[in-house]
Amino acid sequence: MIMSTTVNEIRNAVLLLSNPYWELPTPGTTVTNITAKHSDITYSTRISGNITVLAPRTTPDTGGLLYVPDLPPDDVCAKRAEPFVPASVVRLSGLPPTDNYNLIALAPWISSTCSKKYMDAASRAPIRALIFYRPNNSSATPPHATSAVWEINGSTRWRAKSPYLVFAVPGLAGQNMMRQLSLYSGDVTEVPFAQNISEIYAPYTGDYVRIWTDLDVSTTGALFGIWVYFLIIIAVLIAIISGTSLTMHLAQVGRRVSLRRRVISGDVNLEAMGIRRVTVPMTEIQKFPLYTYRYEPSESGATPREPPETLRRSPSNSAHAQDPPEDAGEKQSHPQHTGSRTPLAIATDPQPICTICLEHFQNRTTVIREIPCGHIFHPECIDEFLGEVSSLCPICRASMLPKRYCPKITNDMVRREFAIRRFRHTTRYEDGQETPPVSAREHGPALDGLPMEDGGEALPRRWRRLRSRVFPGY
Amino acid sequence: MASQKRIAKELADCTTNPPAGMSISLANDSDVHKWHVVLDGPPDSVYAGGKFGIIVSLPSEYPFKAPVVTFATRIYHPNITNDSLGNICLSILKPENWKPASRLLAVLEAVRALLIEPQPDDPLEGRIADEYRRERKEFEKNAKTYVTRYAKGPVKFDVLAAAAAAAPASNTSS
Numbered sequence: 335m336i337m338s339t340t341v342n343e344i345r346n347a348v349l350l351l352s353n354p355y356w357e358l359p360t361p362g363t364t365v366t367n368i369t370a371k372h373s374d375i376t377y378s379t380r381i382s383g384n385i386t387v388l389a390p391r392t393t394p395d396t397g398g399l400l401y402v403p404d405l406p407p408d409d410v411c412a413k414r415a416e417p418f419v420p421a422s423v424v425r426l427s428g429l430p431p432t433d434n435y436n437l438i439a440l441a442p443w444i445s446s447t448c449s450k451k452y453m454d455a456a457s458r459a460p461i462r463a464l465i466f467y468r469p470n471n472s473s474a475t476p477p478h479a480t481s482a483v484w485e486i487n488g489s490t491r492w493r494a495k496s497p498y499l500v501f502a503v504p505g506l507a508g509q510n511m512m513r514q515l516s517l518y519s520g521d522v523t524e525v526p527f528a529q530n531i532s533e534i535y536a537p538y539t540g541d542y543v544r545i546w547t548d549l550d551v552s553t554t555g556a557l558f559g560i561w562v563y564f565l566i567i568i569a570v571l572i573a574i575i576s577g578t579s580l581t582m583h584l585a586q587v588g589r590r591v592s593l594r595r596r597v598i599s600g601d602v603n604l605e606a607m608g609i610r611r612v613t614v615p616m617t618e619i620q621k622f623p624l625y626t627y628r629y630e631p632s633e634s635g636a637t638p639r640e641p642p643e644t645l646r647r648s649p650s651n652s653a654h655a656q657d658p659p660e661d662a663g664e665k666q667s668h669p670q671h672t673g674s675r676t677p678l679a680i681a682t683d684p685q686p687i688c689t690i691c692l693e694h695f696q697n698r699t700t701v702i703r704e705i706p707c708g709h710i711f712h713p714e715c716i717d718e719f720l721g722e723v724s725s726l727c728p729i730c731r732a733s734m735l736p737k738r739y740c741p742k743i744t745n746d747m748v749r750r751e752f753a754i755r756r757f758r759h760t761t762r763y764e765d766g767q768e769t770p771p772v773s774a775r776e777h778g779p780a781l782d783g784l785p786m787e788d789g790g791e792a793l794p795r796r797w798r799r800l801r802s803r804v805f806p807g808y
Numbered sequence: 809m810a811s812q813k814r815i816a817k818e819l820a821d822c823t824t825n826p827p828a829g830m831s832i833s834l835a836n837d838s839d840v841h842k843w844h845v846v847l848d849g850p851p852d853s854v855y856a857g858g859k860f861g862i863i864v865s866l867p868s869e870y871p872f873k874a875p876v877v878t879f880a881t882r883i884y885h886p887n888i889t890n891d892s893l894g895n896i897c898l899s900i901l902k903p904e905n906w907k908p909a910s911r912l913l914a915v916l917e918a919v920r921a922l923l924i925e926p927q928p929d930d931p932l933e934g935r936i937a938d939e940y941r942r943e944r945k946e947f948e949k950n951a952k953t954y955v956t957r958y959a960k961g962p963v964k965f966d967v968l969a970a971a972a973a974a975a976p977a978s979n980t981s982s
Binding site for chain 1: 873908911
């Protein structure tokens with residue numbers, strides 16, 4: 335992953351460390367930021383921009399005490415660095431125990447060999463970062479990270495291997511930091527404005543004053559990259575989930591609409607198929623005509639059924655009100671029945687009793703309600719049945735639902751209807767042109783024995799045969 | 809209310825003009841919703857000579873809901889569970905087939921017809937149905953054994969007592 339670490343700013347400040355015995359750090363050690371309180375008597379600097387990151391590393395946004403890594407005194411690089419590194423600069427030996435403080439190293443880039451040695455020396459201490467500068471270079475910006483001047487042994491591979499953050503500041507800024515580092519290396523009496531500091535802080539003679547370097551580092555590349563990665567994953571997951579759910583939802587809506595259409599067109603009777611109990615709206619039941627029961631055997635010998643006489647109980651029933659009262663008891667003469675609905679068959683048998691309560695109708699007394707299939711009942715009996723129990727005629731099981739009426743279709747109804755259709759298809763396929771087996775006939779269209787969940791029995795036998803051929807022993 | 813009236817009517821019909829080979833009574837005189845029927849095994853069937861207790865429970869919504877019919881006497885039959893519950897598979901009693909116009913008389917007649925002619929294609933006891941289809945002799949022998957073991961003597965309607973009595977027997981028979 336490509337990281338782009340940026341050092342936004344370097345802030346140097348002067349700290350007063352009150353503990354005279356650095357070998358024995360105690361909790362009582364106090365650190366005073368002199369710069370923050372009296373910037374007029376101390377060194378401070380801010381370097382922002384013009385910083386070239388050589389080895390980008392994710393590092394906490396923090397700082398450390400500034401020092402120069404030690405090179406062996408007899409090393410050729412130590413000799414070569416003498417003009418740039420004053421002898422009095424802060425070395426590791428002049429710092430508190432490093433398990434209490436982070437360090438930031440400062441070194442001149444004299445040559446690639448010497449820089450390598452500085453880096454090796456720095457990696458022996460727990461440093462946060464190493465700051466390079468090119469001495470005798472007055473340009474405002476250090477060379478770009480990919481420049482050949484930063485190569486060690488002819489390559490820039492070291493930049494990828496460095497265990498800590500390495501960056502470069504402009505040459506003059508680096509030289510200035512180095513100079514200040516040499517000034518703030520002794521104890522409190524030797525630093526610039528020692529007089530003022532002593533007056534204000536009344537330090538012990540053993541107290542030390544050091545330069546603290548704060549780094550403002552943003553490693554947008556790494557963090558941003560990881561975040562983007564996670565965000566993309568989450569976004570993709572959300573997209574997949576919502577897409578799937580939306581697709582399924584749309585499919586379900588489509589199936590519900592399709593079933594609804596078939597229910598409205600009359601292809602599917604939900605209750606007769608055993609899918610769902612349906613009841614007739616009370617307003618529809620009230621539209622079925624009321625008559626006074628009449629039973630007068632005619633001379634022809636053919637027992638006529640009750641010749642109904644219109645009672646006009648509900649004047650609001652317009653369809654019915656237009657109908658003239660009829661004495662002839664023939665169903666076919668009722669245009670509002672044959673006209674508004676098409677019952678399978680019109681009952682013309684004599685119906686002397688209400689089959690719900692088994693009470694006999696009283697001639698010219700009992701008020702009866704006739705439902706579209708021609709069967710008659712007490713209004714209180716049939717109204718309760720159609721309104722609360724079932725939409726099918728208690729005698730012939732014809733549907734009493736108004737035309738184009740459809741209850742609310744649920745997904746469960748869609749599933750059951752599909753299962754029944756599939757089962758019927760299978761049965762037809764297996765039996766060819768023959769009549770369905772007794773079990774299917776016995777069950778009628780309801781097929782309540784049809785297992786809906788596992789589908790073990792409902793699986794088409796043809797499919798099972800195919801499956802056992804493809805996966806023998808399954 | 810309407811339910812009570814209708815049941816009373818049906819009960820009167822059934823007791824004044826009882827269906828062939830049946831005697832009908834109420835389990836409890838104050839409750840018309842539970843009938844006890846003693847059915848004589850139809851003479852031309854394997855159950856001839858047995859007396860079978862049948863419990864008819866009428867739901868409070870009757871006749872809008874189907875009655876529940878169970879055998880209190882154990883019976884060896886493809887369409888009746890071979891246990892102390894004695895559930896029956898009868899198409900007119902299924903909720904989707906039940907019509908309020910159906911009468912208990914017709915239901916009891918259907919139960920009797922089921923004893924005369926079992927329906928092995930729509931079984932509750934698949935094993936007995938297979939036996940009925942393939943080894944009719946074996947089936948008849950087993951059915952007759954059940955008749956002599958359970959369906960002789962006074963009919964017990966107490967399902968729990970019947971179950972307790974039947975428990976050791978079922979171990980030996982299976």
